[in-house]
Amino acid sequence: MAEPESLYQRTKKAGERIAYLPLESNPETFTELIQQLGVDGFEFQDIMSLxxxxxDFVPRPVHALILTFPCRGDTWQESLDEREKHLSVYEGKGEDEPVVWFSQTIQNACGLYAILHGLANGIGRSHIRNGSPFDEFLKKAIPLGPEERALALEASEDIKAIHTAAAQKGASTIPDADDVDYHFICFAKSPKTNHVYELNGTAKGPIDSGTVSESDDLLTGESLELVRNYMKNAPDNVGFSLIGLVPASA
Known part of the structure; x- marks a missing residue:
């Protein structure tokens, strides 16, 4: 019996995806994007070394981590499939979810999904301006299951416009749709269980790392080791970058 596939894989095979311009891994761009989404009091910063x-030079606490890594070829997808082979396709929804997760159905938008995962789980709702694009999207999306939630993101013209403006500010040449070599994932803590999750829109669902963090800072203890081990065990351990969601400096 075939393993159940993620929504990402099913939409890929069906050729049903829309495509966005890809984001660069750039903390200034990410910070401007979340401000436009309606988030106050936070910014992104590069974490140059572990x-x-x-x-000690990274502002604390770090509320979420966005890891960017090379994904050309099938090796990384095979690694993900191995880690997910005993997992069911996620069907969670509503305010009782341990974490808020978005299944990726928009081509080249993994950077956006990683940012949304960080914001939805790493900060309190009080830091999201009432009536802002992200506030309105969360109100619609939280009660929905993964497929309906994915469609709600596709339908958000405000978020699409904010993402497009951010992507167009990148310094690199915009690649073709099938020529994107990097993938973004997010690590964030469940505000309900304190478990640290790997949040990847191309997966079957949120992946509970088994790591429990009593601290709000993801760059301490077992949370930090989780990132170290991910980078160490990933194929072709080159080309990684790490960005943290931290309190705004001003």
């Missing part, structure tokens, strides 16, 4: 001495 060496303890250099981590």
């Amino acid at each position: 060496d303890p001495e250099l981590l």
Whole structure:
């Protein structure tokens, strides 16, 4: 019996996806994007090294982490499939979800999904301006199951426009739809269970790492080791970048 497929895989096979311009892994661009979405009091910063001495320069606490890595070829997808083979396709919805998760159905938009995962789980709703594009989207999306939630994001013209404006500010040449070599995922803590989750829109659902963090800072203890091990065990351990969601400096 064939393993159940993620919504990402099913829409890929069916050729049903719309496509966005890809985002660069750039903290300034990410910060401007979340401000346009309606988030106050936070910004993104590069984490240049996981060496303890250099981590002291990162503002704390780090509420979410966005990891970017090369994904050309099938090796990374095979690794994800292996880790997910015993997992069911996620069907969670509503305010009782341990984490808010978005299944990716928009081509080239993994950066956007990682940012939304970080915001939806890493900060309190009080930091999202009432009536802002992200506030209105969450109100619609939270009660919905994964497929309906994915369609709600596709239908959000406000979020699409904000994403497009951010993507057009990148310094790199915009690649063709099938020529994107990097993928973004998010690590964030469940505000309900304190478990740290890997949040990847191309997966079957949110992946509970088994790591419990009593701290709001994801760059401490087992949470930090989770990121280290992910980078260490990933194929072709080059081309990674890490960005943290931190309190705004001003």
